[in-house]
Amino acid sequence: xxxxxxxxxxxxxxxxxxxxxxxxxxxxxxxxxxxxxxxxxxxxxxxxxxxxxxxxxxxxxxxxxxxxxxxxxxxxxxxxxxxxxxxxxxxxxxxxxxxxxxxxxxxxxxxxxxxxxxxxxxxxxxxxxx
Amino acid sequence: xxxxxxxxxxxxxxxxxxxxxxxxxxxxxxxxxxxxxxxxxxxxxxxxxxxxxxxxxxxxxxxxxxxxxxxxxxxxxxxxxxxxxxxxxxxxxxxxxxxxxxxxxxxxxxxxxxxxxxxxxxxxxxxxxx
DNA sequence: TACTAGTGCAACCAAATGGTTGCAGATCAC
DNA sequence: GTGATCTGCAACCATTTGGTTGCACTAGTA
Numbered sequence: 001x002x003x004x005x006x007x008x009x010x011x012x013x014x015x016x017x018x019x020x021x022x023x024x025x026x027x028x029x030x031x032x033x034x035x036x037x038x039x040x041x042x043x044x045x046x047x048x049x050x051x052x053x054x055x056x057x058x059x060x061x062x063x064x065x066x067x068x069x070x071x072x073x074x075x076x077x078x079x080x081x082x083x084x085x086x087x088x089x090x091x092x093x094x095x096x097x098x099x100x101x102x103x104x105x106x107x108x109x110x111x112x113x114x115x116x117x118x119x120x121x122x123x124x125x126x127x128x129x130x
Numbered sequence: 131x132x133x134x135x136x137x138x139x140x141x142x143x144x145x146x147x148x149x150x151x152x153x154x155x156x157x158x159x160x161x162x163x164x165x166x167x168x169x170x171x172x173x174x175x176x177x178x179x180x181x182x183x184x185x186x187x188x189x190x191x192x193x194x195x196x197x198x199x200x201x202x203x204x205x206x207x208x209x210x211x212x213x214x215x216x217x218x219x220x221x222x223x224x225x226x227x228x229x230x231x232x233x234x235x236x237x238x239x240x241x242x243x244x245x246x247x248x249x250x251x252x253x254x255x256x257x258x259x260x
Numbered sequence: 261t262a263c264t265a266g267t268g269c270a271a272c273c274a275a276a277t278g279g280t281t282g283c284a285g286a287t288c289a290c
Numbered sequence: 291g292t293g294a295t296c297t298g299c300a301a302c303c304a305t306t307t308g309g310t311t312g313c314a315c316t317a318g319t320a
Contacts, residue, residue, distance in 0.1 A: 029163035033156055034308085038233070045240045053266060065309050067267085072307095086266050086317040094241045097234050103168070104227050110175045111224045164278085183296065195279055197298085202277095216287040216296050 024077075028100050031076035036061070037069050041078060041092055049091035154207075158230050161206035166191070167199050171208060171222055179221035 031037055036059070043058070044050060052070055056063040070090050073079040077096040081088050161167055166189070173188070174180060182200055186193040200220050203209040207226040211218050 023165075025168065026163055026165055029159050032233075033159035033163050035153075035156055036308090038155065041237060042240070045237065045244060048244075051266080061308090062310065063267090064269095064311085068308070083267090088267065092241065094238055097238055101231060101234055103162075104231055107171060107175065108224055108227055110172070111222065114175060114178075166278090181296080191278095192280065193297090194281085198278070213297090218297065 024096070024099060025103055027072075027076045028078075028096050031073050031078060032100070034069065034072075037073055040066070040069055040073065044079070044090060044092045045094075049089045051087050051089055055090075154226070154229060155233055157202075157206045158208070158226050161203050161208060162230070164199065164202075167203055170196070170199055171203065174209070174220060174222045175224075179219045181217050181219055185220075 040055060052067045053063050056066040070079060078093060079090050080093045081090045170185060182197045183193050186196040200209060208223060209220050210223045211220045
């Protein structure tokens with residue numbers, strides 16, 4: 001049952017389609033979900049812009065692996081690159097983090113107002129407890 | 131050559147090992163990276179706790195698919211479930227979102243201080259531009 | 261010029277992910 | 291009791307992901 005009308009809609013079944021406008025958050029949170037990538041962001045922030053080869057020297061990973069991570073981060077808008085000569089230097093552009101915080105605060109806000117509503121309605125229950 | 135000493139370390143090559151202490155952020159951001167899951171969180175917040183079957187009725191997905199998403203969210207600490215009779219009811223526990231915001235703010239903080247440092251050193255460059 | 265260092269691209273692989281179906285086990289209502 | 295619902299597994303499948311290797315290309319440098 002459950003699957004209300006899935007058979008009726010001939011959707012291409014590709015789950016990569018995304019929900020359009022939410023796609024930015026997808027790639028953003030997705031980019032942040034990998035420890036290597038968070039590490040790269042932190043490293044680029046603390047030690048400044050660097051190339052993929054230089055970044056790869058400090059990890060057990062290949063340059064290509066690092067490159068892929070950098071591209072994921074760039075696709076999420078967290079990085080930008082510029083080339084000087086034969087080198088390609090990556091730097092952090094943390095603006096997209098604002099949308100992440102935005103979604104989280106929005107959500108937490110709904111939670112807060114919900115707690116508030118519950119408190120107002122029933123004064124006996126602690127609402128969350130943990 | 132990059133790959134400094136990968137051949138020397140006989141690491142089990144399983145990428146699921148995680149970086150231990152950062153694992154919480156992994157699962158957290160990972161859980162948030164899916165639009166369906168964010169939708170579930172929002173729905174559970176706005177309309178209150180619900181069972182997997184009920185949640186599945188409003189989406190084109192199977193109950194099992196929803197179930198898996200709920201389990202991912204629960205593993206990230208964003209959900210908790212309690213059963214009453216034969217029903218299992220899920221509710222949001224948004225506390226872990228704090229760690230996410232924490233990491234982001236830390237990172238943004240490093241960025242701010244770095245801009246500050248740059249501004250103090252060279253007064254001519256706009257530092258970010260975009 | 262020839263050599264070296266850095267990047268770009270493509271093929272390939274294993275594991276994780278998101279989804280399905282089918283069925284067994286509880287629990288409620290009659 | 292019987293039947294209808296709801297949950298819980300398990301198997302299975304296709305796509306994505308994270309990683310590797312190998313090689314071609316480009317840009318500095320001796």
